[in-house]
Amino acid sequence: MNFNKIVDLDHSYVMQTYARLPVSFVKGKGTRLWDDEGREYLDFVAGLGVVNVGHCHPRVVKAIHEQASRLIHVSNLYFMENQVILAKTLSALAFGGRAFFGNSGAEANEGAIKLTRKYAKSADSGRHEIITAYRSFHGRTMKTLAATGQPEKQRPFEPLPPGFVHVPLNNLTALEAAISDKTSAILLEPIQGEGGVHQCDFDYLRAVRRICDERDILLILDEVQTGIGRTGRFFAYQHYGIEPDILTMAKGLASGMPIGAVVAKERVASSFTAGDHGSTFGGGPVVTAAAIATLNVIQDEGLVENAAKVGDYFKSGLEALAERKGFKEVRGRGLMLAIELGEARAKAGDIVRSLLVKRRIIVNAIGETTLRFLPPLAVTESEVDEVLAALESEV
């Protein structure tokens, strides 16, 4: 089907919830994508932080193919080998926790919210409020939208489910003022993704952990975007020398197969009992095979270390560029980076289009003034140089 026909049919038959860019990709390998006319692109978005091991990694493709040819689906009424292997691997990576599998980031956060509620009920504490940050993003279901601290995203869908209180990030006084005897959890992204790549300060997140311990409040970290090596540690919380009580992940976990996971400390996880939560597709044989292969590739190819190393190189390059061009600032860590262009510049969306069409380089815009970069974790310094050179001339 030619490109214009695809666009026509999209406009006629698909709900228009996405502002799509004018391209249709048909093939991917590593950091590269190809469109329907065979043109090659360098991908610094990676499906929005999803294909951390690169597009169509042969070991992931093989794992999916082999599992799909044997058995694609069985219900969670039965035991599954891939699911327990994945749970054990995640437990070793994340504080000996216990896992529940769903199908997306929003579902992982829904699971975390439900688990928090059940934990409070089990303790008969009467607590039910969750504090989250402004500019956060936790998903598109009604409950995770209520958690998301972005009033402009929420307004069209009000009234939203109650029980969420929002505070400015990195402001401990505001957080302490928001805590009450109803507070059951504090939910944060270590680095806010969709909100513009804003990091939790080191001292702030450590202080939040201490407050949670003192007041018996659960700390939930949403690592749907920051997890799976993205920031140069396997999970971003590891930069802070703390552990959450509940951790959610999704995007990079299975290289593009739909998966989400909640991992919780035993004392919290054990408040879920049979029938409390479930998912028809969650943790099925094929997605978990893809996740196991993904984690093995990350380990064997040293991709977390590469994300840290190339991330530092990229960030220095962006900072030098920002200095020369007078951009406002560079934010982020590892391979989750952003440039804040400032007000007087070309709009971020226009830059994304010109890089795509003229340079065949894929980057992402957040709002009108922020460019975001989330390349596959195997990206090289020379690929970073390509992007820096393109930014130098196009921005």
Ligand SMILES: *Cc1c(COP(=O)(O)O)cnc(C)c1O
């Ligand atoms: C993308 C994202 C989500 C939502 O994930 P979906 O898979 O789109 O539901 C939640 N939290 C964070 C931090 C995200 O980046």
